[in-house]
Amino acid sequence: MIAALRARNPIKPGKLRLGIGDDCAILRPNAGDELAITTDFSLENVHFRRDWHSPEAIGHRCLARGLSDLAAVGAKPMAAFLSLALPKELTARHRGKPAWVERFFDGLLALAAKMNVPLAGGDTAESPAHKGKAGLVAADIVLVGGVKRGRALLRSGAKPGDLLYVTGPGLGGAGAELLALERNPSRFTALKVAAPGHPHLYPEPRIAAGLRLRKRGLATAAIDLSDGLSTDLHHLCGESGLAAEIDATVVPIHPMAQLAEAAGWARSALQLALHGGEDYELLFTARPQTKIPRELDGVAIHAIGRMSKMRNGKPAVTLLEEGKAVSELRARGWEHFRGSSSD
Amino acid sequence: MIAALRARNPIKPGKLRLGIGDDCAILRPNAGDELAITTDFSLENVHFRRDWHSPEAIGHRCLARGLSDLAAVGAKPMAAFLSLALPKELTARHRGKPAWVERFFDGLLALAAKMNVPLAGGDTAESPAHKGKAGLVAADIVLVGGVKRGRALLRSGAKPGDLLYVTGPGLGGAGAELLALERNPSRFTALKVAAPGHPHLYPEPRIAAGLRLRKRGLATAAIDLSDGLSTDLHHLCGESGLAAEIDATVVPIHPMAQLAEAAGWARSALQLALHGGEDYELLFTARPQTKIPRELDGVAIHAIGRMSKMRNGKPAVTLLEEGKAVSELRARGWEHFRGSSSD
Structure with missing residues (x-):
């Protein structure tokens, strides 16, 4: 999955020097800029329901929550990071149809492309089954933005x-x-x-x-x-x-x-x-x-x-x-x- | 909980201009520095078990995972962010004893103090019960470090x-x-x-x-x-x-x-x-x-x-x-x- 994401989300020259595949992503801020950073959970049955929301909408909403926090301080998005825990069944294709997780990334990456923000890294894990019940989806989005020193809207x-x-x-x-x-x-x-x-x-x-x-x-x-x-x-x-x-x-x-x-x-x-x-x-x-x-x-x-x-x-x-x-x-x-x- | 954390973790003058309480935290990197950023999940029954690990050890390990990624690229820690989903029962005190979540933060903040890295923000949510079973703990740690431009260890x-x-x-x-x-x-x-x-x-x-x-x-x-x-x-x-x-x-x-x-x-x-x-x-x-x-x-x-x-x-x-x-x-x-x- 990480290799597929890396291929789908190539590093363009710019603020992101190094993306998915190393211990950390490396960002190069503009001289004199401060960094605005925010993290937001999107949890199944708290922030969305899989029987109500399409995977694309869940992915879009996940990224939108973080971007909105950057908007509030007047920051320009530099990079997004996603930690994603999924029950295993959501990574499998059925009869050639895209897996749930592929459609989730379709939604998330479409908004990322529109807002010109690369997905620079994150973490993936299998969401554990609990007392015989399938696990739940948990996504944590991190957004990093740049803002001129001392000028963030607070x-x-x-x-x-x-x-x-x-x-x-x-x-x-x-x-x-x-x-x-x-x-x-x-x-x-x-x-x-x-x-x-x-x-x-x-x-x-x-x-x-x-x-x-x-x-x-x-x-x-x-x-x-x-x-x-x-x-x-x-x-x-x-x-x-x-x-x-x-x-x-x-x-x-x-x-x-x-x-x-x-x-x-x-x-x-x-x-x-x-x-x-x-x-x-x-x-x-x-x-x-x-x-x-x-x-x-x-x-x-x-x-x-x-x-x-x-x-x-x-x-x-x-x-x-x-x-x-x-x-x-x-x-x-x-x-x-x-x-x-x-x- | 957010107010208590804010009091426990006051902003010291330094790289962190603004911490918990606004839409974003604001970090001021050194001139010529790049930013190293990493996110790591710590999920109950994947990375720890509540019947095996003390809350303090879980908090310590959660932060240690992220710090270790910064160490690998040779970055100096600037700030940590934590997104934490908990079943409600873990936020309650019993007979005057500290709540599970307080002990989790004891472990996390002790390591943060030792490594001189402020907890600058994050997100909290209630981990949803699922088909009648209590929810699981999910913590996502984000670490931001500074490293001289072009000098990160890759x-x-x-x-x-x-x-x-x-x-x-x-x-x-x-x-x-x-x-x-x-x-x-x-x-x-x-x-x-x-x-x-x-x-x-x-x-x-x-x-x-x-x-x-x-x-x-x-x-x-x-x-x-x-x-x-x-x-x-x-x-x-x-x-x-x-x-x-x-x-x-x-x-x-x-x-x-x-x-x-x-x-x-x-x-x-x-x-x-x-x-x-x-x-x-x-x-x-x-x-x-x-x-x-x-x-x-x-x-x-x-x-x-x-x-x-x-x-x-x-x-x-x-x-x-x-x-x-x-x-x-x-x-x-x-x-x-x-x-x-x-x-």
Whole structure:
């Protein structure tokens, strides 16, 4: 498998001097660059289900989780590493059809090619059977990116008065598509190629938008929306030592979330937008005088609120409607399938 | 758990600008340095067993696997990242006793402190129960090291005529201690602190020796012995495009391997030394005219053979006795517990 991957993923001249096949991969950063590094688990029955998700979508999502963390700090991807544990049956071809693991790599490497990031190494192991039951898939993705020294976008950089923005066509889409998947997984198994407009199955990490925000000095702080707006905004507030207000009437809502509400799968599209996780959009802050374009690299940008000082007795995040406080917004991002916490 | 780790593992000024708590960790490499990066799984029932290994030894071994890969390329450790999936029960204290996961981090962080490498981030998840059975522990360690540009020790650098060396007090010790552990695991559960002389439970990655070899320009190629001498030497031969000869009479044999032979647990101590895995010593090559000291930083160095050109019909690795070829040495490193392949 390692030899096959090596052949499929040749080293191109560039930042990666040495890839799969030695004790370590060797990366050559640009002079003056810092390295941004993130690791993310994708575990069967925690982050995906093999009876719901195609192997291609699982591979795509695995890499997308890590890329989204790089996007959040404004880093340019240099290399990815994958540790992959599989039950043996998933490495076998049946009647000439590609093995599960080949299709997993089809999905992962298609996104890697699109984002121009080489798979530089990792580890493989057989996932052990346990008390007579077949083992589960466990994938850990590591992403390394470069960012100019001292210029990474951090969660901790927001200032009182900064405005809050989100990228993308609207929030809650991933949560809505998951609700549809739960109800009728067989409708989705044919989706073997990353198609736009599938926020749960094929999320689009906002690498280009993150790079623009950082290089043009537009943002003061940023985080990616993996746990859901309410939870991730609390993280940003916590690290910046600030409170925030969100205007519910301007939070962009993904068309799929509207559809989930219409179908009766969710009580309200707004709730999906506020608490549905895994949208992998960027949430960022900018000084009020900074002119933020309506879109960055074709990705829409929406103002949704502002940062303020923390005060005793005041909630960390308040939900407004037309300028009036209506409720406290508690962190209650969805935890899909089962509990999992993540950077 | 993340907050507790952050408190236990404060960021010191240095290469690590930003650790646990943001989307990515940020590392600042030295000017002109390249980055060496490696990832290694430690999976329950593949790489360890919870009824055989103390949590401290599992944590130590998890980090040691990654450090040993950095040692093999002559890199200086900068930061470690850990993705850890656990069944929920292992995070709970019982009757005031530390939780399993606390003891795991005791072992991991003790080695990290000794090697001066901060734990800079990672991911945590609950290991899912599967068909009514409790989940298994899965840990993926990522190590990042710095190495002067173009100077990393690679598997591919050996030349015909180079001599072959191994570090350490002898090979086969880890395999021998594992044989003892198999027979009587309860004898070993009290070993909660890394003690010298426990090559399986508390291996000592050869970071200092690897750095010396690289900085003093002594070695032409190197690999760490994780799969066993026979297998890892085949890897080195393959990447260098060469054959090798090993003199069986000078391969250093660990005292524990002698003991395992005396106890009747292994057919021969030499077989343990040739094929037993996880010794985590360094195997390296040097030009014949290079003077190699008898020890580096207190670690013994032994010459065990030489590299030669590949010839049709000649085995890649030949075993000699007193200068005469006696047999082909096939790659058959031990795969403990179950199959696992690894960089």
